[in-house]
Amino acid sequence: MTLDKVLQYLNIKILIYFIIAVTAVYTLLFTYYYNLKDDGYILADWLINYQDGGFKRRGLSGSFFFLLQDLTHIRLNYLVYFFQFLIISGFFWLYTKLIRYKVTDLLYLSLLLSSIGFVGLLNTVTYVGKKEFIVFLLFTWFVYLLDNDKLSKNKEFLFCIALCVTTFLHEVVLFYVPYFAIALYLKTGKFEFKRYIKYFLSVGIPTLLILKFGKNVNEGMSLQILADRGVHPTYGIFYWSINERDYIKEHLNEYLLYFISLGLSALHLAYYLKYLNNRKVISILLTGAFLFSLPLFYLAIDWGRWMYIHMMLIIVLFGLLLKKGSTATVFERIVINKKFYITLFIIIFSLLYRVEMSGKGFTFEGILYRVFVAPIELLNKM
Numbered sequence: 001m002t003l004d005k006v007l008q009y010l011n012i013k014i015l016i017y018f019i020i021a022v023t024a025v026y027t028l029l030f031t032y033y034y035n036l037k038d039d040g041y042i043l044a045d046w047l048i049n050y051q052d053g054g055f056k057r058r059g060l061s062g063s064f065f066f067l068l069q070d071l072t073h074i075r076l077n078y079l080v081y082f083f084q085f086l087i088i089s090g091f092f093w094l095y096t097k098l099i100r101y102k103v104t105d106l107l108y109l110s111l112l113l114s115s116i117g118f119v120g121l122l123n124t125v126t127y128v129g130k131k132e133f134i135v136f137l138l139f140t141w142f143v144y145l146l147d148n149d150k151l152s153k154n155k156e157f158l159f160c161i162a163l164c165v166t167t168f169l170h171e172v173v174l175f176y177v178p179y180f181a182i183a184l185y186l187k188t189g190k191f192e193f194k195r196y197i198k199y200f201l202s203v204g205i206p207t208l209l210i211l212k213f214g215k216n217v218n219e220g221m222s223l224q225i226l227a228d229r230g231v232h233p234t235y236g237i238f239y240w241s242i243n244e245r246d247y248i249k250e251h252l253n254e255y256l257l258y259f260i261s262l263g264l265s266a267l268h269l270a271y272y273l274k275y276l277n278n279r280k281v282i283s284i285l286l287t288g289a290f291l292f293s294l295p296l297f298y299l300a301i302d303w304g305r306w307m308y309i310h311m312m313l314i315i316v317l318f319g320l321l322l323k324k325g326s327t328a329t330v331f332e333r334i335v336i337n338k339k340f341y342i343t344l345f346i347i348i349f350s351l352l353y354r355v356e357m358s359g360k361g362f363t364f365e366g367i368l369y370r371v372f373v374a375p376i377e378l379l380n381k382m
């Protein structure tokens with residue numbers, strides 16, 4: 001049987017559903033695991049609170065969960081996971097609904113298989129359970145409503161409130177709000193700057209309040225407060241005392257590797273944009289969104305995480321541009337040509353390398369390494 005005939009039986013949409021399902025289950029299982037072991041980042045970040053010293057960045061979530069625990073007497077680990085489960089599941093469900101009746105092709109599939117796309121979660125387990133899933137959920141919901149012409153003025157106002165509240169949960173939302181404006185432009189085809197202002201104000205005002213009045217994440221009593229409530233992190237955000245800019249300077253050789261991953265991802269997106277209408281404007285807008293987030297790279301060491309958030313939002317954004325089809329399994333059949341071979345090369349290379357959250361920005365320890373090489377190395381050590 002020839003390659004051309006084999007590929008006729010390959011349903012791209014089914015493959016995408018499979019990747020979504022595997023990634024969702026993996027993310028939920030490992031989030032549960034890290035919550036149960038009182039992880040100092042994946043659990044503890046949700047438990048930063050106002051009880052220790054007053055108003056501070058990210059403190060709203062902890063105070064909310066403390067209130068819930070007082071009312072229900074349920075362990076914080078389970079309360080936090082319940083909301084993580086709803087947020088993470090909601091994102092994957094809405095993303096599935098967004099692309100359900102869209103015509104997907106091999107090139108779109110390649111975005112999910114990017115080392116900082118959906119596969120990034122499988123490559124770097126520490127991406128799971130973090131608060132950026134709130135941003136993924138809100139943005140995917142926003143794009144879904146746009147795509148189905150259901151984004152009314154009242155719903156836009158509710159999204160602005162949600163973005164404002166999310167900023168008190170994690171200030172990272174500030175650096176990714178341009179994607180909401182870009183999605184509006186891609187839907188309407190025109191620039192509506194007055195319309196965009198409310199989105200930027202929704203995250204800008206709470207950020208200024210945090211900068212002006214916010215106290216330290218740990219004012220000295222956070223660990224004791226958590227211990228009294230049954231959580232005992234032994235590392236993580238409540239122990240954080242690193243000067244992040246100095247840390248980057250000290251590990252400059254490792255951080256320079258991120259430019260390799262960034263360059264590869266930029267080339268990947270450039271090739272995808274080659275097949276889109278209005279690609280010049282979209283390229284400028286995406287470049288602007290990345291430049292808007294540059295202060296984040298200066299302020300915090302999780303460079304791989306910031307790149308991963310960009311790619312996940314771009315994957316959702318490009319879902320808005322996919323052509324609509326008639327069935328839930330509709331896809332564009334593969335044709336053996338130059339585009340096919342280039343896309344195949346992109347996919348294979350993406351599966352070869354890995355982008356760490358903070359540290360080495362490029363290693364050949366991607367999915368293929370973790371599936372075929374790492375188990376053998378482990379057996380040899382045993």
